Structure formats: C-alpha cells, structure tokens
Amino acid sequence: MxxxxxxxxxxxxxxxxxxxxxxxxxxxxxxxxxxxxxxxxxxxxxxxxxxxxxxxxxxxxxxxxxxxxxxxRRPGLRIPTRLPASVLEEIGVITHTPATWLVTVLTGHHALGAVHLRTLALEDADLPNRQFTIQGQSRPLDDLTHQAIQRYLGYRTRRWPSTTNPHLLITQQIAHHDSPVSRVWLRTVLRGQEASLDLLRQDRILDEVQAIGVRDPLHIAAVFGLRADTAQRYVDAVYGRHDPTENI
Known part of the structure; x- marks a missing residue:
C-alpha cells in the first residue's frame, strides 16, 4: 500500500x-x-x-x-531513520580506541549530539557515586557507560598525565589547551562505517519512541533534551504524521 x-x-x-x-x-x-x-x-x-x-x-x-x-539532510524532509541491525552489529565489533568507544556509547546509548559531546567536562562523570551529568541533569551511571568512561579515563591519564584541559574528551592537539575536541575529529570516529554519529543518535531516539509504545513527544523531549518540534518529528517518523485537529 x-x-x-x-x-x-x-x-x-x-x-x-x-x-x-x-x-x-x-x-x-x-x-x-x-x-x-x-x-x-x-x-x-x-x-x-x-x-x-x-x-x-x-x-x-x-x-x-x-x-x-x-x-x-534535505531541508524539506529531515526524516529520522532507523539503522539496520547489521550496521549496529558492525559498529559493535569494529576495533575502537577508548576514546572512540566512549563517543560511540555516548551517542548510541545516550543520544548525545556533537555540541554536548564537545562540552562534557571531567567533573560531569562521577564514577564513585555512579552519576553522570548530561545537559545539566544528573543521571545514574549504567554499567556500559561506567565501563566506557573508566576505560577512557585510564587511557587519558596514561597518555596525557599533565593535561589541565577540563573537558572529558581530549586529543593530542588540545591536551595542552582548554579547547574542546573538534567536530572534524568527531566525524572520524565512525569513518569507513555505513553509519555516522548523527544516524546512530537518530536510531537511539527512535528506539526510545518505539520502546515507550505511545505517541508522547514530551517524554522524548525530556529524555533527550530536544525541542518540542524536533521530538514531534521523531514520533511522527514512527507513527506517521499526526494532525492534532483531526479529532476536534
């Protein structure tokens, strides 16, 4: 049909x-x-x-x-789309550095976009108390994210023991500065894969829409810090476009 x-x-x-x-x-x-x-x-x-x-x-x-x-990316369309299971499996088995794995987890598990990934601070990750501050909201730190952060922090300390950069994610280019990682570096995380970080983030949000099983853009907006119209777009991608006046 x-x-x-x-x-x-x-x-x-x-x-x-x-x-x-x-x-x-x-x-x-x-x-x-x-x-x-x-x-x-x-x-x-x-x-x-x-x-x-x-x-x-x-x-x-x-x-x-x-x-x-x-x-x-087409301005008039912008339809969030699920990734095939084969693509997600491929991401899970490729060789990741501690840094690229953490970015992958934060994107695929928490749906963080480039802006939030770049601004995450070291103090946002409270490993002893298993708390993680995302977009100003403190959340329980799940096992997957806890392990990814712990592994990355060990690597970060060994690689740049004297760095004073306050950001969680750093690279060789910014280890001795206070700058955040670049968008260019983030785009290299899944280089060579069929998916991008943007598509991985979209898949996570759509997964949440399907998991709650109801048309609820307010829930999606609250969980992922989205604007109301953006959250509505994700709900529409799963359930089809909805005219709120059709039942009046």
Whole structure:
C-alpha cells in the first residue's frame, strides 16, 4: 500500500525498476500520498522491495542504499531513520580506541549530539557515586557507560598525565589547551562505517519512541533534551504524521 502510489507513476516513465535512480527515490519520499504515512515509512517499504528484487537478481543496484544520510539532510524532509541491525552489529565489533568507544556509547546509548559531546567536562562523570551529568541533569551511571568512561579515563591519564584541559574528551592537539575536541575529529570516529554519529543518535531516539509504545513527544523531549518540534518529528517518523485537529 505504501509503495503503490510511487510505483504507479514510475511504471509510466520506466520499463523496469532497474532504471530508477536515487534522485527519483528522494523525490518519491517527498511526495504526498493518499494513503497517509510519511517518507520514513515509504523509505522502509522501498528498501524492502529493492532488497527483494536484488536478491532475485531483478535489479543490479539498490537506489535506496545508503540513502539515510542524504535524505535526512534535505531541508524539506529531515526524516529520522532507523539503522539496520547489521550496521549496529558492525559498529559493535569494529576495533575502537577508548576514546572512540566512549563517543560511540555516548551517542548510541545516550543520544548525545556533537555540541554536548564537545562540552562534557571531567567533573560531569562521577564514577564513585555512579552519576553522570548530561545537559545539566544528573543521571545514574549504567554499567556500559561506567565501563566506557573508566576505560577512557585510564587511557587519558596514561597518555596525557599533565593535561589541565577540563573537558572529558581530549586529543593530542588540545591536551595542552582548554579547547574542546573538534567536530572534524568527531566525524572520524565512525569513518569507513555505513553509519555516522548523527544516524546512530537518530536510531537511539527512535528506539526510545518505539520502546515507550505511545505517541508522547514530551517524554522524548525530556529524555533527550530536544525541542518540542524536533521530538514531534521523531514520533511522527514512527507513527506517521499526526494532525492534532483531526479529532476536534
């Protein structure tokens, strides 16, 4: 049902789905449909379709492959998208340094964005009392994050024993300054992987939306420190767009 409105116009312009380009998929995701849903739902449906066709050797290339990053950056669309389980598993088994593993945990487990990662201070991590201050709010320190921070702090102390940089995350370039890590350095954390930190963060927030099982943007905004409209966008990505006046 979700892909039928997309396939009908394609059938008048193309003789085979092998001719479909990524640009046409993006255009289809932006187009309204009479069956409701949104671009996220259609992207999921199209992915399944092209994955099946490729497995059956009916198409040579999948135009939906690695489309997440491109789609979510389009100003008019910005659809948060779940990462495939295979991508998450790949992130879990690649070789991480203590620093890159901590960034991965803070992004994938706590959904911290680049701004918050760069401003985290050493004093925000209270290991003895198992407390972690995130965006001004103190939270219990779970085992995964506790171990990641503990491992990183051991590495940090060995590598830069004399540093006075107050930030939790530091690099060789800033160990003897008070600057935060750069955005460029953060972008290298998952270099070579299909996912980016932005997509990993989106996946974590969407996971929370699905876990609570109800349409509750206020909960999502409170847990992750999001603006109300941003939280609503994540809820809509899971449940479809909702017009609050439709039941009036």
């Amino acid at each position: 979700q892909v039928r409105p997309t396939l009908l116009p394609w059938s008048t312009e193309h003789g085979t789905l092998r001719e479909i380009s990524k640009a046409e998929v993006v255009a289809a995701l932006e187009a309204p449909t009479p069956f409701g849903g949104d671009g996220h739902t259609r992207l999921t449906a199209l992915r399944s379709l092209f994955a099946f066709l490729k497995a059956q050797q009916k198409v040579f290339a999948d135009p939906t492959r690695r489309l997440d990053r491109r789609v979510t």
